[in-house]
Amino acid sequence: MVLNAKKQGIEKKLSKLYTKCKESGLTDEEILAASSPLQEYIKKSKQLETSKKRIRLVVCTAIAICVLAILFQYDPIYRVVCIVGRILSIKTLPFYDWSEFYYMDCVLYNPYYLRDGLTEEDCEMCEDLLYVETFEHLDPKNTTYFLFDNIPIVVTDALDSWKATKEFNLEYIKKLYSEDEVLATSTVCSFVSQSEDDFPTFLQTLGETSPTWNIRWSNCDIQANKILRQYFQRPYFLPDMVQVVGSWVFMASGTKRDPERARLEKVEKEQGDSFFNPEGWQEFIRDDNMQWMAQIKGQYAISLTPVEPCNRTCQPLNFELNPGEILIFTPKMWFFEYMPYGEEDSIALASMGDWE
Known part of the structure; x- marks a missing residue:
């Protein structure tokens, strides 16, 4: 709520500033050129925020993988996961036949791949x-x-x-x-x-x-x-x-x-x-x-x-x-x-x- 209120306040101030610029006789091109530093700052802020989100996602994913790897070393948990995975695979078979992909040598055809056969x-x-x-x-x-x-x-x-x-x-x-x-x-x-x-x-x-x-x-x-x-x-x-x-x-x-x-x-x-x-x-x-x-x-x-x-x-x-x-x-x-x-x-x- 606080963030939305601040955002609305900034939008109102920018709207007033734009109106005064127009009353002063400035064109849209002149207004755009004058506001370029602000636009550049906003762009960099968005890029920084995106980078932070990506870093957080990578770190969380790495932590999750490490935790799963550690848990899989514990035999009872590994067996439970295998059992659950097998049951889910069997349950989904009537609705989707995944066995064709299971028995495939390659999911994607590679025209340069040669089988290890006799010539x-x-x-x-x-x-x-x-x-x-x-x-x-x-x-x-x-x-x-x-x-x-x-x-x-x-x-x-x-x-x-x-x-x-x-x-x-x-x-x-x-x-x-x-x-x-x-x-x-x-x-x-x-x-x-x-x-x-x-x-x-x-x-x-x-x-x-x-x-x-x-x-x-x-x-x-x-x-x-x-x-x-x-x-x-x-x-x-x-x-x-x-x-x-x-x-x-x-x-x-x-x-x-x-x-x-x-x-x-x-x-x-x-x-x-x-x-x-x-x-x-x-x-x-x-x-x-x-x-x-x-x-x-x-x-x-x-x-x-x-x-x-x-x-x-x-x-x-x-x-x-x-x-x-x-x-x-x-x-x-x-x-x-x-x-x-x-x-x-x-x-x-x-x-x-x-x-x-």
Whole structure:
């Protein structure tokens, strides 16, 4: 109220001053020129007031962000915010479908953006590749070349010091996952099997009520992953640029436990075919830069199929992965499938890797 009264008083005085100027014979242009210092002062005052408002807004925003950041470090508050945000997202979905934007790689189309895909030039590296070459005492620098050229290789001496090669078998793994406090209470991820039972139940039936099996799982719990990492190390031939991510366990029964599979495998071998059942392959799809699979016990049949566009010029690679061998390849170039093979039970460990 006081401010409005002052403003009205100033307006009245200016109105009287303007009237006297006109009575004195001054034109509007002369009055405007004479009042230019006052106008300049008013303009600067408005700019100063605007700057003060902006500074106050920036300071308040910064304080609010700092407070929110501090609160988000407090786990209960962070969980509440996540829960509320998820509930609100679900509630708004019937009225506005935001999922299209959630799954978009880019909100705005960039004509200069190129996906990290394969080109015809990339395919030149595998055109004459007819088998997977094996190495020992492999220098990490050479591994870098193989990774960048998308050439799969097998290394034969990387598992010599691994605890898993000495101790892992069916009974040991069953005992490990039932008696170790961390592994027994943690939840595994991406468990794949032919049974509808959960992982702990099905694992304990292997070799008993479940005479044959072909399973895999991932240890997504950090502490469980640390327990498993006690049984293997980072492969010595990996270059420093590769950051190893996660761990997977593959297990399958051998033909000693499966007479029908043994019969089919024998027939196919007599006919000169390398692998017995074209319907027995299982795919394992990942989008990491690199993947390795280490054969601990038994054998797996491996199939690496070139992906588009290299499948038109490069050949699929089928081979056996034997105990003590580790396969390394790039999923960008090769579609990976595996199948239990041979008489003995198979156990393999796998992990992925990325680099900038």
